[in-house]
Amino acid sequence: MTVPRRFLPSIASLRALEALDRLGSASAAAGELALTQGAVSRQLQALERQIGVELILRDGKALSLTPEASAYADDIRQALDRVAQATLKLQSAPLAGSLNLAILPAFGMRWLMPRLPEFSRRYPDVTINMSTRLGPFNFASEAFDAAIHFGHADWPGTDALLLKQEQLLPVCAPGLLGRTQVKKPADLLELPLLHIQTRPKAWADWFARQAVPVDGNLTGTTYDQFSTINQAALHGLGVALMPDYLVEQDLATGRLMSLHHQAEDIGGAYYLVWPRSKARNAGLMQFREWLSGQAQPEDPLPR
Incomplete structure (x- = not known):
C-alpha cells in the first residue's frame, strides 16, 4: 500500500509540533531541538501547507496550537516514541534480536524471574526488556512484542501459549482466627474477606464451587495488587x-495458614500472548520455544 506524501509529513516538522505542544512555547521547543525560533516556525508553516490544516495560533511572536493540533500532537508523540523504540531495538540487538515484554508484577516476579537465568544461559544473545502492566495491554499503541497476562486467551489478532492455570487458595495469618474454627468453607463467611481488583468475582466463584450459598455482595477491603493483599x-x-x-x-x-485442603482453579490462566504480525520476531521465537518447556500441559491432570 502506497501512502500519499501529504499523509507522511517530515519527522523534523512533527518533532517541532510535538515539542511546542509539550513545552508550551516556541523558545522552549527551539532550545530542545537545537534550532532557532524562526526555524521552528518555518517547520510548522511547512507542516500546515503540506496537510492543508491550520495548526498554529499566532499572537505576535508567541505560538500555540489549536485544540485539534494539540490532539494531533498527542497521537504523533506516541508514533515518534514507537519509532525511537524500534530504532533502539535495532541498534541494541541487530543479529540475535531482542524482546520487549509486558509482564504482570506478581506473576513476573515470582514465576518468570526464577526461570530466566536458564533462558539467559541458553540464549545469551537475546535481550529481554520488561515493563510491568496491571491493566490491559495494547499492541497497536505500545511497542511490545509480547505480554504475559491473565485471562482466557481471547485477545483479537493474537496467538497465545498457556503458561499456568491459576489455582487459588484461601489463606490467613494464624493469629486472625482466635477462637474461630474453620471446619467447612461456609465458616469463612464469618471472617473478614480481602478482595483484589483484578478478580472482583473470585470469592463469589470460589464459594459457588464449594456449593456455599452467598446472600448479596461479599463485603471486605479491596486491594489493587497481589503484593499488597x-x-x-x-x-x-x-x-x-x-x-x-x-x-x-x-x-x-x-x-x-491454608483454610482449605487444596488450591482450586476457578477460571482464568496466565498466557504468553503475542500479535500475529510479530510471530516471526527472532527474539520472540526463541523465548516462546524455551517458555513452552516451562509451561504446564494444555490439558492438566485433575488435582
Whole structure:
C-alpha cells in the first residue's frame, strides 16, 4: 500500500509540533531541538501547507496550537516514541534480536524471574526488556512484542501459549482466627474477606464451587495488587484468596495458614500472548520455544 506524501509529513516538522505542544512555547521547543525560533516556525508553516490544516495560533511572536493540533500532537508523540523504540531495538540487538515484554508484577516476579537465568544461559544473545502492566495491554499503541497476562486467551489478532492455570487458595495469618474454627468453607463467611481488583468475582466463584450459598455482595477491603493483599493477610487483616505459587513460602514458614485442603482453579490462566504480525520476531521465537518447556500441559491432570 502506497501512502500519499501529504499523509507522511517530515519527522523534523512533527518533532517541532510535538515539542511546542509539550513545552508550551516556541523558545522552549527551539532550545530542545537545537534550532532557532524562526526555524521552528518555518517547520510548522511547512507542516500546515503540506496537510492543508491550520495548526498554529499566532499572537505576535508567541505560538500555540489549536485544540485539534494539540490532539494531533498527542497521537504523533506516541508514533515518534514507537519509532525511537524500534530504532533502539535495532541498534541494541541487530543479529540475535531482542524482546520487549509486558509482564504482570506478581506473576513476573515470582514465576518468570526464577526461570530466566536458564533462558539467559541458553540464549545469551537475546535481550529481554520488561515493563510491568496491571491493566490491559495494547499492541497497536505500545511497542511490545509480547505480554504475559491473565485471562482466557481471547485477545483479537493474537496467538497465545498457556503458561499456568491459576489455582487459588484461601489463606490467613494464624493469629486472625482466635477462637474461630474453620471446619467447612461456609465458616469463612464469618471472617473478614480481602478482595483484589483484578478478580472482583473470585470469592463469589470460589464459594459457588464449594456449593456455599452467598446472600448479596461479599463485603471486605479491596486491594489493587497481589503484593499488597498478601501483606494485608500476613498482618492479620483478613482472609485472602491467593494463587498458590505466591504463598508457597509463607505457608512453608508458617506465616500464613491454608483454610482449605487444596488450591482450586476457578477460571482464568496466565498466557504468553503475542500479535500475529510479530510471530516471526527472532527474539520472540526463541523465548516462546524455551517458555513452552516451562509451561504446564494444555490439558492438566485433575488435582
